Amino acid sequence: MTLSRFVPLSLTVAIAASLAACGKTEAPAADAARPGFDPAQIKTPSVAFNAGDLDLSASACTDLDAFVNGNWLKANPVPGDQTTWGSFEILRERSLEVQRALVEQAAAASAKAGTVEAQIGDLWKSGSDEAAIEAAGIAPLQPELDRIAALDDGAAIAGYLREAYAQGRGFLFSLYASPDFKDSANVIAYVGQGGLGLPEKGYYFDDSQAGIREAYVGYIEKLLALSGIEAAQAKEQARAVMDFETRLAKASLSRIELRDPAKRYNPLSAADADRQTPHFSWTALFDALEVPAKDKFSLAQPGFFAELDTMLAEVPATTWQAYLRFHTVDGAAPYLSTAFEQANFDFFSKTLRGQQEMQPRWKRVLESVNGAMGEALGQLYVDAVFPADSKVAMEHLVENLSVALKARLEALPWMGEDTKKKALEKWASFTPKIGYPDRWRDWSGLATRSDSYLGNMQAARAFNYRYMLDKIGKPVDKTEWGMTPQTVNAYYNAAKNEIVFPAAILQPPFFDAKADPALNYGGIGAVIGHEMMHGYDDSGSQFAANGNFDNWWTDADRKAFDARTDKLVAQFDGYESLPGVHVKGRLTLGENIGDLGGLTVAYDALQVALEEDPSRNVDIDGYSQDQRFFMNWATVWRRNFTEGELRVRLNTDPHAPANFRANGAPSNMPSFAAAFQCKAGDAMVRGDDQRVVIW
Structure with a gap:
């Protein structure tokens, strides 16, 4: 995922992703598709973890990312119309294909003016009318x-x-x-x-x-x-x-x-x-x-x-x-017309980020539709392809991760009882949101036309900005979402103390109701833990259980926390991403705390789940549940970058590059070393003086 601009308050946390590719194809599941739409027609590469993708010439104890992802990364360079390519992008492609079918259906229908279908249809038709856009030039x-x-x-x-x-x-x-x-x-x-x-x-x-x-x-x-x-x-x-x-x-x-x-x-x-x-x-x-x-x-x-x-x-x-x-x-x-669009692409995408080809027009227009009416399109998306049982299974996983986090908080040796009490109060007030909003936004009042692309974008921008401004001076609406259901992502919001998981992320390698426990806990389980831990990272930990910016720490406990997080800063400062260019450990600290704490809590939850049902604690493809847990974690972070994109992210992105996320947290966990029988001195085994333990 790309954070193209900084959002000062929301503390929205992006979860980048990547997947194991193979020759098979699979489509999103659906309980009840919209009339005239068959999701089975959407074909994209499988991205679930596959032991056959492993690079057996590499060692997990030296470089987990290379062991799990090396073969895939060599076989899957960044396509010309992308700047990154991995699990996240492949799931995004799948989501876009579903969305494309939905907007084309809306554009072809004779929907009543002012309805969501008619508005989305107008946006799609006006953006797809290249001849009219060219003829208009700068005039609009x-x-x-x-x-x-x-x-x-x-x-x-x-x-x-x-x-x-x-x-x-x-x-x-x-x-x-x-x-x-x-x-x-x-x-x-x-x-x-x-x-x-x-x-x-x-x-x-x-x-x-x-x-x-x-x-x-x-x-x-x-x-x-x-x-x-x-x-x-x-x-x-x-x-x-x-x-x-x-x-x-x-x-x-x-x-x-x-x-x-x-x-x-x-x-x-x-x-x-x-x-x-x-x-x-x-x-x-x-x-x-x-x-x-x-x-x-x-x-x-x-x-x-x-x-x-x-x-x-x-x-x-x-x-x-x-x-x-x-x-x-x-x-x-x-x-606007081609000359303007091409100039914009040539600088921001090609020169700055290394993207060699402009994406096809349908993807560009679909991005505009999402920017203008993303939640409305999300309502169509959920109706078409989101199975109800995914939400039920996610609720169970969230509960298991929550129990594991509470146990870890209660057992913290470095935190005093007064601060620990406040930390547990915050734990008790977490609000999970899964799949899609309980209440959909009203789009009445947004006037659209089928013959004015820029006009539609200007109207939507003004409409959405007015919608946002009208919240000022009013109570917070806790039912609102900060992401659309079709977004392959997740986030934590400190002011609401909520963790949010849109429908589109609930697919392999993150989540699969039919997978063994290790894959789900190493995938979406670690994501759940990651988002929870943002409530306790360097920024989120400054907000109390009620969402207020309020210090709930004793001075001694905050000092102990800072000493531990400083070691994590040093760890990531030491990662060299390009020759002479290192990761910024202070910029990426919040995400790295989320990764380390989230993976640790997810591992704890997996052990509880396997104790409750020992029949599922079995080797698969010759690998134990613990090994598959860490291997799926690495699969999530499988990702190639153009050099330009990587340089931009190293300067602006609060997330470290994907390979360091795959390796960073496990290298601090004795459970990883035990799973792969790593020895002291191996690159993925940190000594007691280097190992970071926070939550």
Whole structure:
């Protein structure tokens, strides 16, 4: 999975995945398919663990990832239209094929206007009409560009920004609704740094990124020229935009700094905020947005907003025009004619991430449908392919993992009783969500057409942004989901203290109701444990059982926790992913805590399950249940990357590269060494001074 941008508050945790491929094909199961749709027609490679895929020339005690995945990785390079390829991507392909059948069915049906089927059908038809999109060119965006061209001073620019945010077009900063860190039962507005076109602030300064910076300037120039700016002016304006963004980058916090919740929360009134930014009125913005945020909202990263305010006063209007024009065209490029879409692909996908081919149009349009009406499409997806018994089996697994986690918390030798009591209170308040929401979102009011791709995307963006803004000042709706059911992923939300598992992840190698216990506990069991452990990672552990940002630790226990997590930081700092480029242990700490704790708890739960039913504790294909547990864990993280994608992730992704996730947690577990009869000194066996034990 790719985290393309940082979401400051949600603490959403991505679970990347990868699978064992073989020559067979399989389709998603279904209890009751939608009329006219046969899921058995969807054919994708099997991704379940297969002992025949093992590389017997490698040793699990030296490199578990190579032993389990080496043969598969050699046989499955990254396809030209991808930047990564593994279990996660193959399951995503399966989900996309199902979704494609559903949207084509919706587009072909004579659904009543305003229904979900009609809206999805309009999105699909307008995005698929290449001739109309080509004929329109830049025209659908021209009124907005003319508005930007008329901006002549800081006051006019501030006014334009207010209008743009009211339509969901955020340029310079993020503005979103989320539970109050200190009162998690209620929603407030959050404002955070933004405004950058490159993935992270380091891209603007690091010597290693000089080539990317030059390519980015070239992309800005090309898009400005395509939008109608004369060539010489486009070249000059592109440099001005780059200087503008570099100034913002200097005032921004890094990804590592933003992992600290305290740097994402700064509550104050709009009147107080207005005094901090005299050239930009937050009172006026909230009036324009029609949201009750004047008494309290969070304006974090004050240094960034001080610089932004200065720029409103100092930066010439012509530079602001160039910046706003470029980002307006850049945001619309995927929905415009080929020249714009190709330029966008050439920089962001090809140059930055190493993707060699643009994905077929149906996948690009389907991505847009998901962005516009993802949950609505998810409702169709669940009706078509999600078996009810999967949800029941998952509930049982979650309960088993929960019991194992409680036992581990109760037995912690390094935590005092006062802190342990609070940790157990948090354990007792976990809320699991499985498959799909209990209540589906209402889409009435979203107006769509079959003949305007950009118009539909703009309408959906404004509709969804309004939906989000309307939560401000109201109680938190705990039934809402942060992911769609068709997403191959999972997450933890600290403010709600919930763990969430969408329907699409409940397939092999993660989950298979017919598999032996080892595979399910090493797959989805470890994912369940991973998400639970996010409640106790370096960030999630700063939130209490009720979801509030509240210290529930004694000083001594926090010090002991930090000492243990510092060892995990050092472990991952030591992994060299590319020549001279190491994993950032501090950036990836939360995920690494989740992996280590989650796999440990899943192993405990497996032992309990095998004790309860000894008949299932049998060798299969010559491997014990313990061995198959760890081998399926590695199968989950089977993944190839393009070099460009890997470089971006090492700078921006809070997840370590997949091979280090496959090896990292097991190398700290004596149960792994025992399972494979590894010896002291083997690469996958850490000595007592190196071994990390946290939860």
